[in-house]
Amino acid sequence: MTKALDVRGLTTRFETRSGDVTAVNNVSFSVERGRIMGLVGESGSGKSVTGFSILGLVEEPGHISGGEVLVEGQDLRALKPEALRKLRGSKVAMVFQDPMMTLNPVLRIGDQMAMAVRVHENMSKRAAWERAREALEIVGIPAAGERLKAYPHQLSGGMRQRVAIATALLHRPAVIIADEPTTALDVSIQSQILAEVRRLADETGTAIVWVTHDLAVISSLADDICVMYAGRIVERGTAEDVIAAPRHPYTVGLIGSVPSLHEPGAHLPQIPGSTPQLANLPSGCPFRPRCPRASDLCATEPPLIETGSHSVSCHRPMEAP
Amino acid sequence: MAKLDWMDAFLKPGTVGSGGYTHLLGTDNVGRDMLSAIFYGLRTSFIIGLSAGALALFVGICIGLSAAYFGGRIEAFLMRIVDLQLSMPAILLALVLVAVLGQGVGQIILALVVAQYAYFARTTHGAATVERSKDYIEAARSTPLPTSRVLFRHLLPNVLPPLIVVATVQVASAIALEATLSFLGVGLPLTEPSLGSLIANGFKYIHTDRYWLSIYPGLFLMVTVVTINLVGDQVRTVLDPRRSR
């Protein structure tokens, strides 16, 4: 069976006055139907740019300089702009981080959603509103008919994020990219939404790329995990493998700094050093200046080491169990 | 200014007049050399524009800072007046004031100040209310420093950048406004050539082929105003805190 999403060697560069930056560097991963893949990394590691690159929505001064994005086997990068636009929202959808900003403040929820319905399907306004209402019910919004008539400012943050998710679901896309959609919400609403998303993935078969910098969230939600550092995927595997037996020193550091993944009462180690400047990365492994295991060898490009479905890009990874 | 000679009236640009003097931009209806009249007018325009701008700046700063510093009713009252005035077009205010005050350089400047100070007051007030909430003003306020010292030593330097931008634009518009009033005949008298009154004078001959009477002073006016505006734009870009991002 073809994978819902297959990204191969995706590379996105920004040409700025202060130098060229490769925000997404030769990124490859795939997600199967009904599965949730967590994309984890520090702020600035290129997670959002990866998401926008998949949809072909990178804005100036950025451009996608290489790679393939296959959605159900179809290469989005080979499509003409107009054909690609028609797939956005219908085959690949995206949800953003800040629910306060993603909805247009001066349009009613129903009008915004109906617009999203009618752009891909020829139907009357009434039918589109009906469709929007159903979508709101699917994500667990009570009194959906009433909500459609509301303006965004009349809804809470959690409610708005559900509206955004419902909008992404309207056309039953093969893939949804969720860019930190719960970061701005408080914990109880966050876990409610996570539960809904899990259920949706199982029921609809939609593949989900869940972007976050919060490893705790991802460890309970995701089936697979990709760890991103300075624009590259440094480790990739099933959630159990990556959490229980991390192999990249960066992943080890990340897991070490999450309280719930750690022995209670123990000292929480932080990863030393600061997030890298993409404009001037060291040669070889970008993690080198902060890596406790670094050696001279690391000044050269690290190899990709694969053991089964678990792969890591490192000269001296932790031992496989 | 070059000598007047009735024989020299309406000389075309580039003609040599009776005084053996080449009139590069021609002469006007009473034989004045256009170029020197324009330079004289330009000087008048600048004197008026700059002094009106400076005075309006001063008045506006005082009102804006006081409003922001004292707060409460004083603030509400002052800003209410400023807002009311801002909703009135400057030309209308200036027109009425000139009508009330009469013609002359001093009167024009006063009219322009009254018509324009509100822009400075609003800008100062806006920037100062942002600053006011910051700690250092609170700290300065709680020391026994005199009020004026807190206002001018502490608050003012921080509201200056946006004011500079407004000031350049306002000087340009003061010059344009003066020219407009003079053109309408309610500004400076013709005996006191400003660019506006020169153009007004030339306008009488617009249906003849004596274009140089109005075109040249107009060109100088346009170049002046546009240049000041462009400088203002440049200053804005340089001072914009978002630029470096």
Next chain:
Amino acid sequence: MLGFLVQRLLQAVVVIFAMSIIVFLGVYAIGNPIDVMIDPGATQAIRQKLIEQYGLDQPLWQQYWTFLSNVVHGDLGTSMVYNVSVIKLVFSRLPATVELVFVAVMIATLIGIPAGIYAGYRPNSLLARAIMALSVLGFSVPTFWIGMLLVMAFAVNLGWLPSGGRGDVSSFLGLRTSLATVDGWRHVIMPAFNLSLFMMGLLIRLTRAGMVEAMQTDYVKFARAQGLPDRQIVFSHVLRNISIPIVTVFGLELGSTLAFAVVTESVFNWPGIGKLIIDSILQLDRPVMVTYLILVVILFVLINLVVDIVYAQLDPRVRLKGGK
């Protein structure tokens, strides 16, 4: 909404009343109009008679009181220059100005907003840069000078359009307007274009700034991610948002355009109230000045009221309330 309207109308009455005092005092502080009106050789007796006729010997408050009670009876006095009722005089000139301002505002809107949208949508394109450069000219170069150039070019040199005056008037849907005749349009188009430039420049800048900012927002990115075409994003999502500041400025500029009609009417010899007010200032015709200014204040108050209502319609976050 009703409470809001009532409150605003009451406020408006107070503002207009206050303004009438200010205007009255201001205008009456100007030199003695009698000196301007009568021939210097007139006898003292004639002079005295005129002063009494206009009530100029009364104390100021009494003059104001007389003025106010006359206003209540719909009488704003008699022009000292034309010797006709001021109301009649002003209303005979008003249609010409309304016509001019109407056409100017239409031109400014129909050119300014689309140009601004384009310049904001493709901010780096050559055309956008050209539009922005022209907009700077539009609101920094004095109107009268551009008007003069227009006259020189299109009336004097090319002879395509008349250099001034209002064209033939004819009836259209019961309105007497020069916009109903071709000749009328030939006369109005140049002054209206001239008058529109300032507002056009402002609308271009404002629309562009709004567009540039809006195109960066998350809701636009989200709309893109839903597959909406840019055309629809601009017209259904963005315009609605940027129309809020545009409406505000539009209202303010309507008043300003009305005021600037003074200049354009002088350049193009357009027989509207702008020309009337200049003439009355030069001739110290007090009743006309007072009436004109009060009329302008009323218009301003009305425009602001309409702007507030439209604003509330456009922005669901704003609710109109009476009281605080």
